[in-house]
Amino acid sequence: MLLIFVAIIPVSVLSFTLYKQMYNFVYQSVNSRLAASASQITAELKHSNEILTNGLRLLSEQESVVNGIDDLLYSIHLPDILGNFVLDAPLIESLYLVEADGFVVESYGGNILALEQSNILQQRFTSPFEIKDLESKSKVYLVDNYSLVGKSGQHHSLVHVVPIYSDRAIDRIVVKGYLIAVVPIYKLAEVAANRLDDQESLAVFYREEQLLGNLIGDDAYDVTHASRLIISGRNYQNSVWIKIKVGQRLESLANQVKEAMAPGMASSIIVIGLIIVVVMLFAHLVAKAFGRLYGLIRDFEKGRNAEALNNGKLVIREFADVANLLTEMKGTIGEQLRTVNEKNVELARIDKLRAGYLEEVQNLNSQLEYKVEERTRDLELSMDNLAQSNFFFQQLVQFRRVLEASEGNRQIANDALRILSMCFPNTGLVIHLPQSRGHRMVNDSLSVEVESFEQLSNRVSEKSRQRWDRFSIEFKQQLVNVFGIRCGGGKMGWLLINEPKLSEENSNRILLFITELSAFLENRTLNEELDHVARTDSLTGIKNRQAFDELQFSLETQLDAEVGLFIIDVNGLKQMNDEKGHEKGDQLIISVARVLSDCCEGLTGDFYRIGGDEFAAVLSGEQLASASELNARLAARQNNQVGIDLNSFGGEPLVSFSVGYASTTDVDFSGLYKLADQNMYSNKQRYYAELRQTEL
Known part of the structure; x- marks a missing residue:
């Protein structure tokens, strides 16, 4: 029993403790590796x-x-x-x-x-x-x-x-x-x-x-x-x-512990054997000591002498002190081992929590770095877009000023391509502006070669039937963007951008540019149309009294202007209106205007209807040399039939008009109209006097 308590049990406890420590070490190693x-x-x-x-x-x-x-x-x-x-x-x-x-x-x-x-x-x-x-x-x-x-x-x-x-x-x-x-x-x-x-x-x-x-x-x-x-x-x-x-x-994991502890098993067995031998020797000494103690006790019981008692007491006291010291050490060591184990468990729990927290922090840091990088890229892109937008709007303001000073479609097309090339460098551009009143058709390109504008315009026209403001066509074996330009009067132009993939920002900028150009062209067309309507006679389609007055004002302000004026009045218009109606009278005026326009063709373009049946033709400068020729043409067209069907029996009427002429060689410009008008009325009175004699 002494051998069991003194040798086998301590060795078993020590072996178990070593196994647990080895197991915990392997466990922590595996956990870290995982x-x-x-x-x-x-x-x-x-x-x-x-x-x-x-x-x-x-x-x-x-x-x-x-x-x-x-x-x-x-x-x-x-x-x-x-x-x-x-x-x-x-x-x-x-x-x-x-x-x-x-x-x-x-x-x-x-x-x-x-x-x-x-x-x-x-x-x-x-x-x-x-x-x-x-x-x-x-x-x-x-x-x-x-x-x-x-x-x-x-x-x-x-x-x-x-x-x-x-x-x-x-x-x-x-x-x-x-x-x-x-x-x-x-x-x-x-x-x-x-x-x-x-x-x-x-x-x-x-x-x-x-x-x-x-x-x-x-x-x-x-x-x-x-x-x-x-x-x-x-x-x-x-x-x-x-x-x-x-x-x-x-x-x-248990197998790994066994494999880790296998090299020390033989050494452990030898140590255990030595411990048993030592313990047996120690047990022999202890038994001998107990025997002496027992003998001393027996001697105390029998009342042995004091010397023997003193010797026995001395021996018992040392053994008792050693036993007490071992007991105290055993208790202290056991308490320390329990404290160490508790600390190890607490440290393992804290280490596990720390690992979890570190993983969370790493994930948060990764997400934060990604978001910061993404926001930085977005900010750089926004700053770049802002700079491009500022430059574009500066050029757009400059383009507005250029449009206000432009004289025709050619200059507008050149300025548009120039400004767009600065805003979108290395991009091919093609522009088409249709013909309008007083402006010719223009086709132009920049940084791209167009083999046939006619074929390109036909492809654009076919595609624009579905959608006009923006669409794509095939150009040079790739799809490119085309933007419609509204020019007013139902006419459309277009701008081709030789870039298959336009960003949303660039598309918006081009649309804003197109809107500005379309607004200017539509306003120009509207103003020209209003100006044309204001200066054109609605019945005959020739220039009206307002245009005639503006020409007179312009000539009057010119120094030493040489001007010839024909005043022409239709004969028999009142009789036509009374007998056949105003509709036939209007047809007569239209026919007379056509005859007089033919007479003025090639001689002067300043031909006006200045009253109900009154017309005027103006010759200025070198045109004065053609006054006699114009007078001869008017005389040749007198009493000719015009294409007006009065009724089934009356046939077509004969056109007749009275002509009065005056020039600045005969009178000052201020009296020019009055003299020509007087000459016309003199001829009209002569015409009606001859007509009455013929009827008698």
Whole structure:
């Protein structure tokens, strides 16, 4: 019994303590390794997801993919494009190109029927915040559909839906189709498995549901460590949070402890044997001491002499002191071991909390760095756009001043191309301004060669029947933007921008420029039309009395102006109005105006209707030499028939008019009109006197 209490029990307690300490050391080592593995796996998967989302976004902007949805010429390259992308992206199992209505145009490695029946495009994401153009942003879903996953027994997958834009206008974004990439969960697990050793296991969770793996997840069975993985991308409207958990069975942990302690087992056995031998020797000495103690006690009982008693007391006192000292040391050491164990447990709990806090801080720092970087890029882009906008508005103000001083369509076209080239350098520009009153048609270009303006105008006209303000046409084997220019009077011009992809900011600036140009041209056309109407006789279409008065004022202010004036009055107009009606009288005036215009053709362009039946023709400068010729032409057209059907019996009437002429060689300019008018009335009186004699 003494051997058991003195040797075997202390050795067993010491061995057990060493085993527990070794177990705790191995446990902490495994836990730290699992935490590092979880962080590395999450970082690697996050990096792979960023590469995947950026690749899908760039692929959606490729011209072959955008045009391949509805253009057969581009669609023949789609299988190679999709196949090469899937081979370069190890996470993707299948990739689809889908029209906006949900029908698959092309795919690689997937199940087209299963995708079209899955209604993935009909899923909607709701957000408590206002997000601009929510429906036109990329999305990611966790889908439970075994038909979309090629590997047997696996049915969970991440589906990325990336829109393809055909038009990004001011007030809308038109989605032409989608790229749909299927990323099975087992692909993520395969990437993560490369970071694990043979004794470690992996599990993938979504909202506490285990999607893949063989971890039990209970502390009684596994040593586990988890890390969150956010599946999303730039310009995504949502994200999917996945928890990656790695672990190791406690059974394998115990085996590792045994393997770690195996080298010291032989040494421990030798030590234990030596301890037993020593203890046996010590027990012999103790038994001998107890024997002496017992003998002393017996001697005390029998009343032995004091010397023997003193010797016996001395021996017993030393043994008692040693026994008391060992008892106190044992109690002190046991208390210290309990305190150390409690401290170790508390330190382990604190270390676990610290690791969790550090992980949270790292995640927050990563998110903060990403947001700061994104805000910095947005701020730089905003500052650049602001500078471009300020320069554009300065040029727009300058363009307004140039328009006010412009003299015709040619100068307007040149100034427009010059200012636009400064605002949008290295961009080809083509402008067309139609012919209008007093202005000829202009076609001009800058930084781009146009083979045939006529063919280009025909293509623009055909396309503009559907929509005029802004549309796209094919120009030099690419789609370019065309903006309509309203010129007034129902006439339209256009501006072609040889740039397939215009940003929303540049589109708005060009539309503002076009609006300014259209407003000026419409106002110019309206003013010219009003000026024409104000100076044109509505019945005959020739210049009216206002235009005649303005010409007189202009000539009167000129020094030494040589002017000749014909005053012409229609004979018989009152009789025509009384007998045949004013409608026939108006026809007679129109016919006379046509006859007089023919007479003035080639001699003077200043021909006016200044009264009901009174006309005037003005010759100035070198035109005065043609006065006699004009007078001869008027005389030759007297008493000729005009095309007016009075009735079935009366036939056509004969046109007759009285002419009066005066020039500044005979009278001052101030009396010119009066003299010509007097000469006309003298001729009219002579005409009616001869007419009365003829009737008698």
